[in-house]
Structure formats: structure tokens, C-alpha cells
Amino acid sequence: MEQTVKKVFVGNYSELPERLGKTVILQDKEIAIFKLASGDVRAIENRCPHRGGVLAEGMVSGEHVFCPLHDWKINITDGLVQAPDEGCVQTFEVVKEEEQVFVLVPNEVTQS
Amino acid sequence: MEKKKLVLIGNGMAGIRTIEEILKLLPEQFDITVFGKEPYPNYNRIQLSKVLQGDTEISDITLNEWEWYEENNVRLYPGETVTKIDKDNQIVFTDKGKETSYDYLIIATGSNPFMLPLPGADKEGVTAFRDIEDCEKMIHASKNYKRAAVIGGGLLGLEAARGLLNLGMEVDVIHLSDFLMERQLDQPAGKLLQKELESQGMNFLLEKQTAEILGKKRVTGLRFNDGGKIPADLVVMAVGIKPNIQLAQETGLEINRGIVVNDHMETSIPNIYAVGECAEHNGMVYGLVAPLYEQGQALAKHICGMNHQGYKGSVLSTQLKVSGVNVFSTGLINETDQTKSIKVFDEWRNTYKKILVQDDKLAGAVLFGDTKEGTKLLSLIKKGAKVEDYLESSQAQDDDESIVVSMSDDEVICGCNGVTKGTIVNAIKTQGLSSVEEVKGCTNASRSCGTCKSLVSDLLTHTLGDEYEANEKESICACTDLSRDEVIAEIKEKHLTHSREVMNVLGWKTEEGCSKCRPALNYYLGMVYPKEHEDERESRFVNERLHANIQKDGTYSVVPRMYGGVTNADDLRTIADVADKYKVGMIKLTGGQRIDLLGVKKEDLPLVWKDLGMPSGYAYGKTLRTVKTCVGAEFCRFGTQDSTGMGIKLEKKFEGLNTPHKVKMGVSACPRNCAEGGIKDVGVIGLDGVWEVYVGGNGGTDLRKADLFAKVKTEEEVLEYTAAFLQYYRENARYLERTSHFVERVGLEPIQEMVFNDEMRQELCQRMDEALSVYREPWNEVIESETTLRDLYEKVNAK
Numbered sequence: 001m002e003q004t005v006k007k008v009f010v011g012n013y014s015e016l017p018e019r020l021g022k023t024v025i026l027q028d029k030e031i032a033i034f035k036l037a038s039g040d041v042r043a044i045e046n047r048c049p050h051r052g053g054v055l056a057e058g059m060v061s062g063e064h065v066f067c068p069l070h071d072w073k074i075n076i077t078d079g080l081v082q083a084p085d086e087g088c089v090q091t092f093e094v095v096k097e098e099e100q101v102f103v104l105v106p107n108e109v110t111q112s
Numbered sequence: 113m114e115k116k117k118l119v120l121i122g123n124g125m126a127g128i129r130t131i132e133e134i135l136k137l138l139p140e141q142f143d144i145t146v147f148g149k150e151p152y153p154n155y156n157r158i159q160l161s162k163v164l165q166g167d168t169e170i171s172d173i174t175l176n177e178w179e180w181y182e183e184n185n186v187r188l189y190p191g192e193t194v195t196k197i198d199k200d201n202q203i204v205f206t207d208k209g210k211e212t213s214y215d216y217l218i219i220a221t222g223s224n225p226f227m228l229p230l231p232g233a234d235k236e237g238v239t240a241f242r243d244i245e246d247c248e249k250m251i252h253a254s255k256n257y258k259r260a261a262v263i264g265g266g267l268l269g270l271e272a273a274r275g276l277l278n279l280g281m282e283v284d285v286i287h288l289s290d291f292l293m294e295r296q297l298d299q300p301a302g303k304l305l306q307k308e309l310e311s312q313g314m315n316f317l318l319e320k321q322t323a324e325i326l327g328k329k330r331v332t333g334l335r336f337n338d339g340g341k342i343p344a345d346l347v348v349m350a351v352g353i354k355p356n357i358q359l360a361q362e363t364g365l366e367i368n369r370g371i372v373v374n375d376h377m378e379t380s381i382p383n384i385y386a387v388g389e390c391a392e393h394n395g396m397v398y399g400l401v402a403p404l405y406e407q408g409q410a411l412a413k414h415i416c417g418m419n420h421q422g423y424k425g426s427v428l429s430t431q432l433k434v435s436g437v438n439v440f441s442t443g444l445i446n447e448t449d450q451t452k453s454i455k456v457f458d459e460w461r462n463t464y465k466k467i468l469v470q471d472d473k474l475a476g477a478v479l480f481g482d483t484k485e486g487t488k489l490l491s492l493i494k495k496g497a498k499v500e501d502y503l504e505s506s507q508a509q510d511d512d513e514s515i516v517v518s519m520s521d522d523e524v525i526c527g528c529n530g531v532t533k534g535t536i537v538n539a540i541k542t543q544g545l546s547s548v549e550e551v552k553g554c555t556n557a558s559r560s561c562g563t564c565k566s567l568v569s570d571l572l573t574h575t576l577g578d579e580y581e582a583n584e585k586e587s588i589c590a591c592t593d594l595s596r597d598e599v600i601a602e603i604k605e606k607h608l609t610h611s612r613e614v615m616n617v618l619g620w621k622t623e624e625g626c627s628k629c630r631p632a633l634n635y636y637l638g639m640v641y642p643k644e645h646e647d648e649r650e651s652r653f654v655n656e657r658l659h660a661n662i663q664k665d666g667t668y669s670v671v672p673r674m675y676g677g678v679t680n681a682d683d684l685r686t687i688a689d690v691a692d693k694y695k696v697g698m699i700k701l702t703g704g705q706r707i708d709l710l711g712v713k714k715e716d717l718p719l720v721w722k723d724l725g726m727p728s729g730y731a732y733g734k735t736l737r738t739v740k741t742c743v744g745a746e747f748c749r750f751g752t753q754d755s756t757g758m759g760i761k762l763e764k765k766f767e768g769l770n771t772p773h774k775v776k777m778g779v780s781a782c783p784r785n786c787a788e789g790g791i792k793d794v795g796v797i798g799l800d801g802v803w804e805v806y807v808g809g810n811g812g813t814d815l816r817k818a819d820l821f822a823k824v825k826t827e828e829e830v831l832e833y834t835a836a837f838l839q840y841y842r843e844n845a846r847y848l849e850r851t852s853h854f855v856e857r858v859g860l861e862p863i864q865e866m867v868f869n870d871e872m873r874q875e876l877c878q879r880m881d882e883a884l885s886v887y888r889e890p891w892n893e894v895i896e897s898e899t900t901l902r903d904l905y906e907k908v909n910a911k
């Protein structure tokens with residue numbers, strides 16, 4: 001099956017707060033954008049696989065975010081929930097062009 | 113008044129620390145300019161070893177970000193070298209043609225690595241190990257080349273070698289002596305260290321003197337004095353450092369090994385100061401940051417015109433950690449005609465101990481592998497103990513038992529401050545001390561060099577038994593083995609002011625900590641340095657970052673302050689209007705006598721606060737929550753005191769205070785206790801002419817009845833005793849420990865003893881006032897800050 005990808009502008013790089021998350025609303029989905037201490041930007045689905053916690057408000061440590069509701073630890077780069085808990089969240093590719101930051105979203109997400 | 117012009121040469125660790133100290137004392141007083149040869153903001157040079165070993169990144173070792181300079185109005189010229197000082201007209205000149213005049217000039221140019229003047233030393237691929245550029249050079253070389261040679265088997269050389277191994281290179285270490293680290297170790301210890309490092313993959317060429325660096329443009333190898341050769345395509349010279357004094361010399365300052373300074377860090381020329389590795393104080397040039405930071409503090413006080421005794425030199429401990437190998441040494445290291453030695457070499461466990469005895473007294477020690485005995489030996493050596501004392505004490509001891517058990521009461525534990533075992537044990541017993549920090553506060557033991565800390569800890573174990581063990585050994589979280597007390601001691605000793613600095617300096621196992629240690633460190637830093645520490649919002653749990661309680665669906669609840677549970681018709685109307693306007697999900701009276709608006713959207717929070725125009729009730733924070741009150745003497749037929757008035761005063765005084773866990777209070781006007789003071793952190797009961805203050809109650813998970821703490825006469829005294837109790841709790845409790853658990857753990861008496869002592873109480877209250885002075889109403893602060901609104905409350909609507 002062919003999948004098309006949509007490039008969504010999410011903000012200017014310098015305006016993303018460091019070591020914090022930012023919520024991006026995309027129709028009925030939310031994406032959490034994180035600017036890590038390293039300066040890299042990551043994007044994941046803004047929904048904890050446990051009970052739907054908003055991950056954008058979690059505490060960011062290195063490549064991980066701690067869910068604000070029950071402290072699950074989730075890798076922001078590959079989306080995997082860390083042991084002892086299990087599960088994963090969807091990750092999205094981030095593209096930086098000069099100052100502008102975009103997220104690449106597969107079309108199924110935007111259509112649903 | 114025109115500001116005094118302060119110029120700093122050298123944007124490094126000692127110089128910038130001095131500026132920080134000055135800004136802390138007199139924030140707006142100086143017009144500050146900094147010239148730094150390196151093109152970066154101030155970074156943590158110590159961590160370069162870790163960068164090289166791949167444990168952290170260059171971007172993570174910055175100590176002062178660019179914004180720090182901006183926010184503090186410090187003019188920084190990075191990548192600009194000062195080339196000349198005109199001392200008569202008080203002007204400095206730079207390599208970029210700038211001229212800047214000064215009223216005060218601080219020279220903090222650090223050291224230069226010593227480069228052996230060998231033929232070929234200027235070839236490509238030869239480097240020192242001192243700054244970021246060197247580090248990058250090595251990392252880059254490791255990608256294209258295979259063989260590295262490190263000249264110098266001292267601490268720095270071995271750290272470099274370990275790093276290059278991690279980067280996948282083959283590493284030869286060339287050393288002049290016949291064993292490693294000969295300045296800190298004797299031969300057997302040096303050999304053990306060598307064996308350990310060889311097993312990690314290092315190769316050593318000892319007793320070798322390099323004669324030439326071979327190669328055409330780039331280095332291809334080394335030739336030694338004995339004619340031998342080895343191939344190498346990267347050469348790191350780590351043979352020592354020398355103070356960077358050229359500029360000072362040309363200016364005509366008095367120079368010896370470093371720039372000569374007095375106790376106020378003044379050089380021989382008026383208005384010129386020197387600090388850090390380039391300075392020489394009392395014949396000593398230091399190469400570790402702790403003494404340099406002390407110098408910076410002394411200099412700041414002097415420049416700010418504060419009364420101060422000046423810098424008096426530092427006591428250094430020579431405990432060394434190389435690649436996970438424990439090494440310790442102190443005093444005499446090598447045998448002489450006058451010494452006899454006691455040696456224990458345990459080949460099986462790979463440990464070595466040598467103690468040197470001179471005139472029947474302990475004179476020095478070298479330990480390898482097991483360094484537990486280090487502090488005890490240091491203490492004995494400092495006090496000039498007889499060898500028999502040592503032998504008796506170690507004989508009397510089982511393997512696991514600490515030396516303190518066999519010490520007599522008049523023996524000194526803390527050499528720097530002359531505190532005996534008897535004094536400490538007595539303080540532990542009579543003052544109910546339960547932590548090294550408390551012992552330090554009461555007796556001064558371990559306040560200076562800190563090497564006796566483990567002895568103090570042993571004394572606590574010995575005196576208090578298992579109870580202490582259980583308490584003390586608990587580390588903050590899995591990111592570190594250090595306990596709360598140890599971390600706070602280090603924060604104070606090394607003057608750490610940012611949690612990233614704490615993690616770097618104290619060797620955190622994770623890069624940026626976790627959801628347990630981050631908020632804890634943020635709290636501890638704010639507690640130790642209320643004015644200096646800048647609250648780290650990224651280390652706050654969401655509720656405390658956004659100043660509202662997160663709900664399960666990602667909406668928030670809003671609880672405005674309602675001092676003492678008292679409200680009025682206007683406020684109620686406003687609350688009702690806001691509830692309508694923002695369609696809140698539920699309006700509810702809380703268990704804490706106020707009103708909760710539930711189900712508010714994040715992006716609406718600032719608007720809701722603005723419309724309410726009331727202060728935050730902090731229903732989300734580790735701080736004062738509510739002060740419940742009963743109706744009291746004003747209306748109630750049994751009331752004896754104005755409980756609502758008292759409650760409002762308490763709430764107004766302590767609102768916004770950062771505490772280890774939340775704090776709740778209740779004030780009632782008779783023993784019927786309608787405000788439930790018996791299950792509050794602080795419960796107050798008004799009786800005829802007397803107030804009773806109860807502490808340590810809890811109505812939550814672990815129900816606990818509060819203890820009667822004090823009986824006082826006036827409202828002022830209620831405030832005073834409450835302040836002193838809370839401050840004691842703030843300073844001694846673990847993060848997330850409620851007062852109930854805290855009082856249970858340390859007992860009521862020691863707290864009473866401190867708080868009932870007039871002098872101690874005054875001091876506690878003073879520190880409380882300082883902590884309270886930084887409070888700013890958070891909702892209003894958010895509303896007024898565009899960047900906070902954008903960073904934290906805005907959601908992006910993407911298409």
C-alpha cells in the first residue's frame with residue numbers, strides 16, 4: 001500500500017522551549033513536539049499508551065519523557081515505553097529548514 | 113552615579129565564578145566586560161575527560177549559557193584575546209584592536225599545557241589536553257586514524273588515554289618514571305594501577321624519554337632516547353601545566369611561579385587582581401577548582417567592599433579516581449632513611465595499603481583498590497597520632513567495624529576544626545542529630561575539607577544503631593548512589609547552583625536525571641541558595657510548572673486563594689462569572705475550605721486567572737496549601753481566640769514557600785478543634801491566653817496524630833515558632849517527606865531543642881525570611897510574560 005506523507009509546519013526553531021514539550025493540534029490528533037537539551041527536535045503522538053496522558057506536559061530527560069499522569073517512561077526517539085511498563089507511541093519524522101520546523105505526518109493520520 | 117567598570121580577562125571557571133559571586137552581592141553595581149580567548153561561553157573544563165570518554169557531549173558541559181551573559185548585562189567578547197594592559201591609564205587592548213578602560217581588572221587566564229620542546233612537536237596530529245578544541249581534535253582524529261600515543265602517565269594523561277580507548281583507538285602511554293602517577297603513588301600502587309589499566313586495554317612504555325616526533329607534515333611515530341621507535345598518528349602531550357602569566361609579566365606585575373597575590377587576590381599593581389590557576393597565593397599555585405572557587409569568593413567580597421578576612425589558602429585532599437579505580441594518598445609517599453612502613457598487599461583482592469611511620473608517628477599513606485580507610489588515616493596523620501594508636505585501633509576492630517568504635521573520646525575526628533569524638537557523640541545524643549549535615553551544623557565537624565565525613569557518618573551509625581544506617585544509605589534515585597545528605601553537602605561545599613552542574617560534578621549515571629531526582633535537586637538547590645538558584649521550570653512536575661492540577665483528560669483545575677477559608681460576595685460573584693464564561697466542568701468545595709473550578713483547558717488558564725484577579729491557591733504545589741480555620745471567638749460561643757485572623761496571618765506569611773512536600777495547617781479557637789489541627793502539618797489551638805502549636809499531623813495515606821510542640825502567648829510567637837519549625841523541616845527533610853514522616857523519623861525533641869534555643873530560632877527565622885523573600889505570585893507572573901505564555905500555554909494549530 002502506498003502511503004503519502006504530509007509536511008506540517010509546527011513553528012520556528014528558536015521559539016520552541018528547550019527541554020519542554022509543545023502541543024500541536026492536527027485535526028483530531030495531537031502531536032507532542034520536544035526540543036531536547038541536545039538541540040534536536042522530536043515528535044511523538046501526544047497520548048500515553050497507559051491511560052492517555054498528555055505527554056507534551058511530561059518531564060523531559062535526555063531522550064525520554066516521563067508521563068505526567070503515572071510516570072511511565074517513554075523513549076521519544078523510537079516511541080518505546082521503558083520497562084517495567086510496555087507499549088509504544090507513534091513517532092514522526094522532524095525536518096528543520098533554516099529556522100522552520102516541520103513534522104512529516106503519514107496521510108492516514110490526517111484523514112482519520 | 114556612573115557604574116564602576118570591571119574587566120575580566122579569561123572567560124574560564126575561576127573568572128566567571130568570581131563574576132557570579134559579585135553579581136550575587138551587588139547585582140547592578142558594575143559595568144562588566146569579559147574577554148575570552150576561546151569562542152565559547154564558560155564551560156566545565158573538568159568534564160572534558162567525560163566528553164572524550166563519550167559519557168557526555170560538548171553541548172552539555174556549558175556552565176553559563178549565552179543568555180546568562182545577556183540577562184546579567186555582562187558584555188562578553190568570545191574569541192578575543194587581550195594582548196596588552198596599560199596599567200598607568202588603566203586600559204586593556206585586544207587582538208581585534210579594541211581598547212577598554214577599567215576601574216578594576218581581574219586576570220583569570222588559567223594555565224597553559226606544558227608542551228615538550230621536541231623536534232617535530234609542531235607537526236599535525238600533536239595536541240595537548242586542555243580545552244574543547246583539543247578534545248574535538250582528538251575525537252576527529254579517532255575517526256580517521258588508529259594509533260594514539262599519550263606522553264605522560266599522570267592523572268590527565270591516563271584520563272586522555274582512557275578516552276581514546278573508548279573512541280576505538282589503540283593507545284600507548286609513554287611515561288618517564290618506572291611507574292604511573294609517581295607524584296601521588298608509590299611503586300607498588302603505581303604498578304597495580306598499571307595492571308588494572310592494562311586489563312582495560314592500555315599499553316604502557318615506561319622509563320621512556322621521547323626524543324623526536326617523527327613524520328613529514330603529520331606525525332607518523334615517536335623515537336625515544338634509547339633509539340626505539342613506535343608508530344603513532346596522534347600524539348597527546350599531558351606532561352603538566354604552567355600558569356599563563358605572559359600578559360602579567362609584560363605588564364610588570366610581580367611574578368613568581370604564578371602571579372603573586374595577597375589574601376585579597378590583589379597583585380602588586382593597584383586595581384589589578386588575579387584569580388585561578390594563574391595566581392600564586394602564599395607560594396601555592398592550585399590546579400583544582402575547589403580552591404579556585406574559594407579565591408573567587410574572597411575576591412568578590414573584596415571588590416564589593418564587604419568586610420572579609422580574605423583568602424587563607426586551601427587544604428587539598430588527594431583522593432583520586434581514575435577510570436573506576438580507587439586511589440588515595442596523603443602526606444609522605446616514599447620511604448626514607450627515617451621512615452618505617454607497614455604494608456598490606458592483598459593480591460587476591462587486588463588491594464594495597466602502605467603506611468609510613470616516622471619517629472613512631474604516622475606520616476603518610478598510599479591506598480589502592482580499597483580507599484575506605486583514607487579519611488581515618490588522614491585524621492590520624494593530621495593529629496600526629498602514634499603508630500600504636502593506629503595499630504591498637506585496627507586490632508580492636510573487626511573487618512567491617514569502623515575505626516571510630518575504638519577511638520577514645522578525646523581523639524580528634526575533624527582535624528581542620530579540631531572537633532573530638534566526644535563532642536560529636538555528645539551532640540548526637542543531646543541534640544538528637546541524625547545526619548552528617550546536622551552534625552556539621554552543630555559542631556563544625558566536616559565543615560572545611562570534608563574528608564572526615566565518613567567518620568562522622570560512622571559515629572552516627574555507632575551512636576544511633578541501625579536506625580541511622582537505614583536512613584542514611586538511601587540514595588536519591590537510581591541515577592546516583594549518593595544520599596540526600598551527601599548531595600546537599602556537596603552542593604554547599606562546591607557551591608553548585610544548577611541541577612545540571614550537580615549531575616555533572618557528582619557523576620550522575622544518567623545524562624539528565626529522572627522524574628525523581630530532577631524535582632528533588634531543584635528543591636534542594638533553592639533551599640540552600642534561595643536567592644541565587646534560579647527555579648528550573650523544566651524540572652518541575654507539570655502541576656507546579658503550569659500552576660494548576662492536571663486532570664486525567666489533560667484539562668486542569670483552578671483553585672484561587674481564599675485565605676483562612678474566608679470569602680465575600682464579590683469574590684464569589686467573580687468566581688461564578690468565570691465559571692460561566694469558561695464553561696468549567698464542575699464547581700466544587702474542596703476539603704481545604706475553598707473552591708475548585710475543574711476541567712479548564714490549558715490555553716484558557718491564563719484567561720481564567722486574569723478574569724479572577726485572585727492569587728493562586730497553590731492546590732498543586734509542594735508548598736503551603738490551605739490554612740483551615742474555624743469561626744472562632746468572633747462568632748462561636750466557645751471561641752477563645754481569633755482563629756480566622758490567626759489562620760489568615762499564617763496563610764499570608766507562608767504562601768508560596770517551597771517545602772519538601774505539601775504543608776497544611778489548621779487553626780481552631782478551642783479544644784473542640786473544628787479545623788482539624790490534630791491531622792495537619794501545623795495545627796494551632798487557641799485557649800484562654802495561650803496558643804498551642806501542634807506539628808506532624810496527617811490525615812492522608814498514613815494517618816498520624818499531631819504532637820504538641822509548643823505553648824506560646826502571642827500571635828507573633830505562633831508565627832515565629834511555626835516559621836522556625838518549618839525552616840528546620842525545609843533544611844532537614846528529604847524531598848517528598850511530609851512533616852508527619854519527618855517528625856516520626858527524627859523525633860520531636862531535637863526539633864524542639866533547636867527551636868526553643870533563642871539564638872537558633874532567630875537564625876532559622878532569618879533563613880525563613882530569606883526563603884520567603886523570593887516569592888512572586890505565579891498566576892500574575894504568567895499573565896505578564898509573553899514568553900511564558902508562548903512556551904507553556906500555547907498550543908499550535910497545524911493545518
Ligand code: SRM
Pocket residue numbers: 661662663664669671700701702703704705706708730731732737738774776791792809810811812813814850
Ligand atoms: C481537591 C481536593 C479534593 C476535594 O475535592 O476536596 C484534593 C485533590 C487531590 N489531592 Fe488531596 N485533595 C484535597 C484535600 C486533601 C486532604 C484534606 C485536607 O487538606 O484537609 C487530604 C488529607 C490531609 C493531609 O494531606 O494530611 C488530602 C490528601 C492527599 C494525599 C495524601 C497525602 C499524604 O501525605 O498522605 C495526596 C497524594 C499526595 O500528595 O502525594 C493527595 C492528592 C491529591 C491530588 C492533587 C492528586 C494529584 O496528585 O493529582 C488531587 C487532585 C485532584 C484533581 O484532579 O484536581 N491528597 N487531600 C482537596 C483540595 C484541598 C485544597 O483546597 O487544596
Ligand SMILES: Cc1cc2nc3c(=O)[nH]c(=O)nc-3n(C[C@H](O)[C@H](O)[C@H](O)COP(=O)(O)OP(=O)(O)OC[C@H]3O[C@@H](n4cnc5c(N)ncnc54)[C@H](O)[C@@H]3O)c2cc1C
Pocket residue numbers: 121122123124125126127147148149150157158159160161192193194195220221222223241242243268356359387388389390398399400401402404
Ligand atoms: C581534562 C581536564 C580534567 C580536569 N579534571 C579536574 C578535576 O577532576 N577536578 C578539578 O578540581 N579540576 C580538574 N581540572 C582542572 C580545572 O579544570 C582547572 O583547575 C580550572 O579550569 C582552572 O580555572 P581557571 O579559570 O583558572 O582557568 P581556565 O578554566 O583555563 O580559564 C582561563 C581562560 O582564560 C582564557 N585566556 C587566557 N589568556 C587570555 C587572554 N590573554 N585574553 C582572553 N582570554 C584568555 C583561556 O583561553 C581560558 O578560557 C581538569 C582540567 C582538565 C583540562
Ligand code: SF4
Pocket residue numbers: none
Ligand atoms: S481522594 Fe484525592 S487523590 Fe484520590 S481520587 Fe479523590 S481527589 Fe483524587
Ligand code: FES
Pocket residue numbers: 048049050051052053067068069070071072
Ligand atoms: S497515562 Fe501515562 S502513565 Fe498513566
